[in-house]
Amino acid sequence: MCSGILCKYLEQWLRLMLHYDADKRGGPRDSSTGRLQCFKLLEEIITVKVSYSIISQSINQMVSHSLNQ
Numbered sequence: 001m002c003s004g005i006l007c008k009y010l011e012q013w014l015r016l017m018l019h020y021d022a023d024k025r026g027g028p029r030d031s032s033t034g035r036l037q038c039f040k041l042l043e044e045i046i047t048v049k050v051s052y053s054i055i056s057q058s059i060n061q062m063v064s065h066s067l068n069q
Helices: 004-017 037-047
Strands: 050-056 061-067
Touching (some): 004 037
Antiparallel strands (some): 050 061
16 A cells, blocks of 8 residues: 555556566656656655554544655
8 A cells, every 4th residue: 555646656657667668668768868757757756755644543533744754
């Protein structure tokens, strides 16, 4: 299980990495840097801030935490 935002990014990345045609695998190259799109997307995935919520059933109180890297 992962958050909706993270799943969206991972789905895009997996589509690029698992493309059947080897010439298209990894996505197009960036014209300015020459890097494949998959590496740019991977950097975005790594910098995504993930937050989660925990609901305590015993006191019925929601606690939210933000994970910062």
